[in-house]
Structure formats: C-alpha cells, structure tokens
Amino acid sequence: MKTDHIPLSRSLFDRIAAQGLDARAILQQAMLPPELVTQARATLTTAQYFALWRAIEAASDDPALGLRIGAATLSEISDVASMAALHSANLGDALQKLARYKRLTCPEDISVENEGGVAAISFRWMLAEGHAPPLLIDAIFASMLALAQRGVGERVVPRRVELTRRTQHTGMYSYHFGGEVRFNAGQDRLVFDQGDLARPFLSYSEDRLATLMPSLESALREQNESLTLHDQVRHVLARGMRGEPQRMAEIASVLQLSPRTLQRRLSEMGTSYQDVLNQVRRDTARHLLDATDLDTGEIAFLLGFEELNSFTRAFRQWEGQTPQRWRRPVGD
Structure with a gap:
C-alpha cells in the first residue's frame, strides 16, 4: 500500500523567510500546526502539502516566488534521489535516476520521455486529488534546473518549458529558464535537448553511487510490489x-x-x-x-x-x- 507521506524540509521555511514571508502565518492559513517550523522530521499528506503551497502563493503577490524558492535549492540536496542524481555521470543519467527513485521519498512520479531529439520531463503526484498548485510546479522546475546547473557547473538552458496554465508573465519565465515557454500545454513539462543529456557532471562520484544504489534498488523493489x-x-x-x-x-x-x-x-x-x-x-x-x-x-x-x-x-x-x-x- 502506498504511503502518503511527504517529508517537509525545514529549509523550505528558511527559503520562505528569505522572501520576507511569515512561515507560521502561512502554516495557519493552510490549516497546519505552526510548530511545523521547528519540527525536525515533519511529514505532510499530499493534500496538506498542496494546501501549504497554495497558502504560500496567497501570502505574496510576487509572480516569481516559486522560481525563487526552487532556485534556492542550488546549494541544498535534501533527499536520496536527488543525491543519487547529483552524483551521476551526466545530465541524462541524473534525470533517469530522479525518475526512477524520486517516488521512494514522496508520492511523486517523474517521467522522462525521449522524443524527436529532446528529453521531456513531467511530474505527477500519485495520491493527489486535483492538480498541483502552479507555484509548486514553478518551484519543482526551478529546482530541477538548479540541480542540473550544479552538476554541470555552468548554466543549462532547457529547449522549452511547457505549462498547463493560461499565458502570463512570459518574460519572467523566459528570463529564468532561458528557453521557449509554451502556455496552454497539455502537460507541465521541462524539455531538454538530447545533446545536453551527455553533458558531464562535475559532481560525479562512482564511490557515492556504489554506496547509494543497492539500498535504493532494494527499496524500489519493495515499493513496486505494493503498487496496485x-x-x-x-x-x-x-x-x-x-x-x-x-x-x-x-x-x-x-x-x-x-x-x-x-x-x-x-x-x-x-x-x-x-x-x-x-x-x-x-x-x-x-x-x-x-x-x-x-x-x-x-x-x-x-x-x-x-x-x-x-x-x-x-x-x-x-x-x-x-x-x-x-x-x-x-x-x-
């Protein structure tokens, strides 16, 4: 049986505070205990997590807030799936590791599809009723781009970003991602050129992967057996x-x-x-x-x-x- 537990990183509240927002007030708005700010290993259900991100969005009129929060993860790796991705040999290998192992840390399914010279990454919350808040989508895409740039050691420009929402703030998204932005898309997707997938990661560590991979594969087998x-x-x-x-x-x-x-x-x-x-x-x-x-x-x-x-x-x-x-x- 799937577990609806999403780890709540305390660094998220640090990033919220860095944007001038009151984390405790946001938690109250989301009908969540303000004590979560100081709780070491808090978890939320998918519904609670979505409510938190909606409350963050409601607390600010900054349209770039999700991008700022996501980009701030450049110096932070908080889960084993992202750690395995960061220590991969190249960007393509990192994306495949994220897609394979991310759902071990939370009920989030990542798909990487290679088509027509590009690699398209999409996300789906497996236990969600309804779709993810737009602010969370922004933060996820910005976070993934930050991880790619940390691994490569220089700027990475996606081919395009596809967003399932009406056209808004086109210049802001174009400036942040550097590539084409398509609104009114059928799915939220971050798309890289196939050529970028071979870009080597400076953070590659065969030793770290040798330590991480056996436990990740074991946990994945157990989880796959529990999926209906x-x-x-x-x-x-x-x-x-x-x-x-x-x-x-x-x-x-x-x-x-x-x-x-x-x-x-x-x-x-x-x-x-x-x-x-x-x-x-x-x-x-x-x-x-x-x-x-x-x-x-x-x-x-x-x-x-x-x-x-x-x-x-x-x-x-x-x-x-x-x-x-x-x-x-x-x-x-």
Whole structure:
C-alpha cells in the first residue's frame, strides 16, 4: 500500500523567510500546526502539502516566488534521489535516476520521455486529488534546473518549458529558464535537448553511487510490489494524455502483461480498462478546462478522442453538462 507521506524540509521555511514571508502565518492559513517550523522530521499528506503551497502563493503577490524558492535549492540536496542524481555521470543519467527513485521519498512520479531529439520531463503526484498548485510546479522546475546547473557547473538552458496554465508573465519565465515557454500545454513539462543529456557532471562520484544504489534498488523493489495494478494503469495513462489513442494492448505491453491478463486482473479488482481510462480522461479534462484557454477540440484531441462529439458526450455523462458550460463562469 502506498504511503502518503511527504517529508517537509525545514529549509523550505528558511527559503520562505528569505522572501520576507511569515512561515507560521502561512502554516495557519493552510490549516497546519505552526510548530511545523521547528519540527525536525515533519511529514505532510499530499493534500496538506498542496494546501501549504497554495497558502504560500496567497501570502505574496510576487509572480516569481516559486522560481525563487526552487532556485534556492542550488546549494541544498535534501533527499536520496536527488543525491543519487547529483552524483551521476551526466545530465541524462541524473534525470533517469530522479525518475526512477524520486517516488521512494514522496508520492511523486517523474517521467522522462525521449522524443524527436529532446528529453521531456513531467511530474505527477500519485495520491493527489486535483492538480498541483502552479507555484509548486514553478518551484519543482526551478529546482530541477538548479540541480542540473550544479552538476554541470555552468548554466543549462532547457529547449522549452511547457505549462498547463493560461499565458502570463512570459518574460519572467523566459528570463529564468532561458528557453521557449509554451502556455496552454497539455502537460507541465521541462524539455531538454538530447545533446545536453551527455553533458558531464562535475559532481560525479562512482564511490557515492556504489554506496547509494543497492539500498535504493532494494527499496524500489519493495515499493513496486505494493503498487496496485489499478495505480500502475492510471500512471501510464496519465503520462500519455498527449493526443494519441491509448489502447489496452499498448498499456498492457508497457506493464509487461497480455491484454487478456490485464483485463482479467482489473476485473478482479472491480474495475475495467475503460473505467480507468475514463477516470484519467475526466480528471485531465477538468484540469485543462479550468486552467487553460485550450478550446474543447484541442482538449478532445489531447485526451485521445477521435471526434469532438465523442468528448462532449463523455463529458456530459461525467459532469451532467457540456465542457463549454462547465468552463463558463457562473453569471456569464
């Protein structure tokens, strides 16, 4: 069974204070104990963690706050997954280690996909209801870029940043990341050129990796055994919501199962492949309608529907109204 525990680093409160914010007041706003500021090994659930980041955002009118907090991790490595990444041979190896081991430290799934000369990194919170606060997305991307620059020893410029939100503060994001910024994206992704993946890390340490890797692999095997098939299917489907129909045979292949075995095992759990697909499509549709200016045809495409009418019918079954009506603010 997955554990919904996210370690709360005390250095986060130091970074908050460095921005002139009152950490105790922010915790109260998030309905969390102010004593967490001084607690040595505090953990939060995903819902509490999201509430904390929403409270941080509400406490400041600085649009660059998430970027500042994330970039401040340049001198801090607080978890074993990031430590393994920092001691990797190059940027590509570091990203793969983050993707493989990050969920050992918190219920966060990182995916690295190589496509068309680029490597795209996306994040998904496995136990979240709803999507991560935009400020947290900013901090994660800035933190990952800071780790890459610390490892390489010089500036690293991503090919682009893709954000699932309406266009805002374009110049700020372009200045921080140095590359193209795409808003109204189907997923939040940080994209590097394939050539950058070979850039060597000055912090590479074969000895440190030899110490870290056996325990990381052992912990990963234990965790994989605890994941339900339903969770695994959800994760694979959520990663693939980018415009291609996701057929059961393809998902089964990723999970190293036959389609018949996949359907049988899901049936034993009281669900089906189509049920899980509908759940992921519904969650993704609600988020894209709420957070972006993508039109319904574009959203239908990202969800893998071949026709807009099919998406509209499905959404009406889920929500009792059309996508256009669901998105429209009350009173319009």
